[in-house]
Amino acid sequence: MNPIRKALGHVIRCKDASRLVSLQQDAVLSPWQRLTLRLHLSVCAACARFERQIAFLRTAMRRYGE
């Protein structure tokens, strides 16, 4: 992977990314938050997976509430 891309992906850590993933479900992220999150998700498979799972949670809750 492009070393610069890899470095940028670690401006934020998984812990920070997990909070942003949750936050984006409820609020519009700032440009900086959005950029650092997207960069991290592009280099971190675990967090990319986490994002999909949180998105699924919302779908599941909608179904649950029907």
Add this chain to the structure above:
Amino acid sequence: MSADLSRDLDQHRGYLMRVARLQLRDEALAEDVVQETLLAALSGSGFSGKSSLRTWLTGILKHKIVDAIRRKQREPVVASAFGDIDSEIDIEDFDGLFKENGGWETKPADWGDPDAALSRRQFMDIMDLCLDRLPPNTARVFMMREVMELDTEEICKELSITANNLWVILYRARMSLRECLERNWFAGGGTGA
């Protein structure tokens, strides 16, 4: 025609009770709210048949729940409805899920095709279980956001909490739920075994 509707409505009582119970954490209040819902459904003319009966009933129920919460908020209480908020809004509890360097202690597992779980009744039972494990105020807030689909501003106004408080509570709820579902459903290959 009205006798049929009455019977149909009664079939949904169990489901409505489950939602109300989880949201209000008060059996008697939940019963009142469900009763009000069924009465409103019977007396109103609102059902156009466009959505399913359950969806329509859930819509009425959500409004009744919000009203009940509002009424409760206005009553003088010995302990405030959010008396325990400090312990519930401390985000530090979830630091244990991450290492010193901010990486995952245990990475999220592969869930395969999670959408397939949605049609399984056992999966909804696991959802019940996991939601029930949430601390009461956390569950209430999470339901307001994800089932009643209120937005940040509406929830904060209803409960007199800040947006940051809210986002921390929702983060905790999601982290708990995700882990619970992984442990009790997806880690077993999605068979609920």
